Amino acid sequence: MKNSRRKAKAVIVGGSIAGVSCAHALIAAGWDVVVLEKTSTPPEGCATGAGLGLDSVSEKLIQPWITQPELLQVLSLPMTIEHEQATDADKKITWTLTRDDNFNYKAMHWADLHRILYHSLSPEVVLWGHLFVSFSISDDKRSVKVQAKVLQTDETIEIVGDLLVSADGCHSAIRKTFLPDHKLRYSGYCAWRGVLDYSDNPQSETVVALKKAYPDLGKTNYFDIGSDGHAILYELINKRINWIWYRNQTEPDFKGNSVTTKVSKDMIEKMLTAAEKVWIPEFVKVMRETKEPFLNAIYDSDPLEQLYWDNVVLIGDAAHPISPHGGRSTNMSILDAAVLGKCLEKWGVEKLSSALQEYQSIRVVVAREQVLFSRRMGRIKQRLPLPDRELFDPVTADQKECEALRLRNIPYFCDVPSILI
Template sequence: MNTVPATASVVIVGAGPAGMTAGIALADAGVNVVLLDKLAEGANTSRAVVVHARTLEVLEQFGVTEQLHEHGIVVPHFALHDGDRVLARIGFEGLPTKYPYTVMIGQESTEAILSARLEKAGAQVYRHTEVTAVTQDGEGVTVEYTDLHGNANSIRAEWVIGADGMHSKVREAAGIGFTGATYPESFVLADVRMTWPDPRDEVSLHLSPEGVTVVAPLPDPQPNRYRIVATVADAPEHQDLAYVQALVDARRPGAHVQVQEIIWSSRFRVHHRVADHYRAGRILLAGDAAHVHSPAGGQGMNTGIQDAAMLGGLLARVVEGAPGATLDEYEKTRRPVALGVVAFTDRVTRMATLRPLPARLIRNLVIGTATKVPAVRHAIAYQLSELANR
């Protein structure tokens, strides 16, 4: 294990997609940047699987978009179901972008691609390194950490980026509030092999009084691998084959789906929160440290990567001598985006889980009627693709 240096221009805490994207932007600009992460390795499960059009545009500047295509699958359609009824189909074709679709790719592959690109840029992730304290003064920031063996040490930096997730120690150290709440339901995440009636160029969202369910195709040599995300009242600690089969049968009745294998599964609680500020002095936030929300729409990782690309570019300019006020553009631009994503995903989640039958019937009528209008379908695709974030 390499020794963490004593100083750096920028320290990034957290080496997920957001942290690595910021690191690439800074290292490409010649900034001395160090990434610290407490995990022994990057993601080895699929977790976030959707890469939207705007993110593909943003990552093009770093030369990794083509690799995402190579390792993922292109999915240009989105369908909305209530039980066995299709309420609407949304196509991404015709969007004003080179990438009128989503790319489905496991987060482990996305992180591997970004990690290789980060190394090519000349930066390094120091793993088994858990940050314990972050203290700033007028001249810089001291980041204290412990290594694999529990030894305490520190690194001094001009700037620190907290990309260390929802429970960010960097955000807490900066005294930045994280306003929002927690959904009462829990979420089940499962990668499975199963028979599925829909084409593999389509993601489907299923409305149900029991909860919202998303089914998305995943890249695999065998064309029967899918991601299932579902809200449930109280998910069991372990999701076995029978549990997932019953879940799919209830949410997609009459489809005769057969779940053959669970590759990986998890459960989690979902919050909808946004940091009160994205900057406190020399400390900045990106990714889940700055915003978390429902996975409906698959926009979490995408928003974080877009945060990081902008922040890395602005911070590189400041390190090179631009006024510190240059960084004000970051919060001014990106925080409203996060607020919009949180509001949008919250509306989708609550709309999808309506329980009273009259409300569900009205919802279905409105959706079915509105989405017959091409302009409405285009607007929904534009929102999902995050192209409005340009």
């Protein structure tokens, strides 16, 4: 029966991890796929950028998509421990709040994960340097026409498909078409972040001191609550340290729709001076020796109740902008892609509405709970007010309060939708 169906076509807008994951899932479901990405070239050899945590569910979903599954092991380090601690700003000492020794994530660099997903697609699938312009749905709701500008030539092209997938991030232009009043919510804080590459001097004084202060680096995701926000520290392959410092501040004025920006030397120096008043010296030295740290404004949005309209569907951050404190953004994108692919395979293009309705019914509740949990966790760790509790105090917090900080408390932490089993 499945082989008698005509081959359907999807146009995916956005070539980040959500978009290329969706391409894999839809190709596996028997669809033709084209991905439109405004960036001119793949992010090969990206030295800066961010680390991410890949959970065990995402790892299993990705393996059949990629041509070299062993690369998931080669390009990652196991994070088997989640360590929540606090720092005394005056005494410059740390102490453990809670520790989860059954944590099961992989630490990867964003560019490494994207590269193995992208290179496992046929070269013609992703159209680089193609800026999404607009779309229109046919009167009979059976097709969608997408317009894109080829940035190199300035010409506009049209692509017709059965389905338009919005994987264009938290500032999604496609989402705004249907929900023009839906706004992103600034969290009240930004993240300073960077990756220290110490491969040229693995026994440097800075690295030796850091590993003495954080003895489980290489297998642990360290979360640290200080007097001014909280921080994250973990190791990546090829002798790199990923660090993040979340600081409360007024909303920055970034250009365009970007949530990240490069920063001036003066901004960096002010940040480092402030860091010396909050964190232990071993951590501050890592910050000082990091090339090109950058600033990331933290946003989410109130959860959506609808993820599709006719033959247009949202996935990834376009569907559920989320703050990073549940470790979910990348993992949600991969799961969205896998679920959408299975729903389309189950129902076929002839029953596209049923496929998208099932996708929405599976993902919308999970997304709502995870977005709200992550928002709440961020406010707790930033010591920002919540209506139903006192500010978190790491000095007086009891065991129950500390254990509530663990990532595994997020709803649907390890759940796998039945359609994927």
